[in-house]
Amino acid sequence: MGRRQAQAYLAEQKLSASAQADILRSTHCDPPASYLVLTSVMEPLAGWWYLANWDFRRAYVVNRARLMPEAPAIAELVSRLGYSQDEARSLYQRAASLRSQPEEQKFIEPKMSNVNSAWFKCDRGDGADLACETDVRLDQATVAKQVIFRSANPADSRVAAVQDTAGTGGTTEQVKLTPALVVIAAADQMREVSNPEPESSELAVLVDVPGARVRLSTPDLLHSTFNRLMYLDGRYGQLFDKVHEETGFGGERVTLWKINWQRLETFDQGG
DSSP: OOHHHHHHHHHHTTOOHHHHHHHHHHHSOOOOOOEEEEEGGGOGGGTTTTGGGOOHHHHHHHHHHHHSOHHHHHHHHHHHHOOOHHHHHHHHHHHHTOOSHHHHHHHHSOOOOOOOOOOEEEEOTTSSOEEEEEEEEOSSSEEEEEEEEOSSOGGGOEEEEEEEOTTTTTOEEEEEEOEEEEEEEOSSOEEEEEOSSOSEEEEEEEEETTTTEEEEEOHHHHTSHHHHHHTSTTTTOSSEEEEEEEEOTTSOEEEEEEEOHHHHHHHHTTO
16 A cells, blocks of 8 residues: 555554554655666576566475375365366476476476567658568577568567478578567557467567667566666656666676655555
């Protein structure tokens, strides 16, 4: 709760004004200045993000496989986590067969896609659409060569790629891919367009309309605070104010952000 809602709640509990103030001094104090340091070295593919990618339901399965017999554990996984009987049995048996911490970590941590590109400049042509030449490997057989962003109907945006054709001696074919998500960063707002039947559920495109540029990444990474601060420079942000930026010793970008507690409280209160 924000401070006003919390005070109203405490009043409803019949607490005196002095008791309310005493509680609020602990729960809604004026926090000290706090800062967030981000660097380009913290890119998801550098290995910093694996904990944030954990599937906590699978971590629970590992715990139950250690502590409980199969039948009651499966019943709990079904009732508490919503798995089907077959899913629960399969996951329990796989977890019970794990013999080391690295094996457990691999089971708990879903595989992260390696798609996370730099910016690519685009050609506006005569209209509002963007044509962006890229060179991004999506998987072992597929390389994205161009992004076509349709401003009037972003759902029609496509990624043109070349794909190795199996069994033809290394020849390639051109394919058009529908991204799972198109994130449109306009001058005044950011919006998203999802595609219900993409060729790849892990392919997302970030379009910086004012800068006429695009990035290819995954939906999870484009939704992240890291993405908004490092790649969109905090645009549309309410809770972070950039106070410093410099280039680090190894050429990495380093940014310093101050947490705006006043805006955070207003945000919490729906203001």
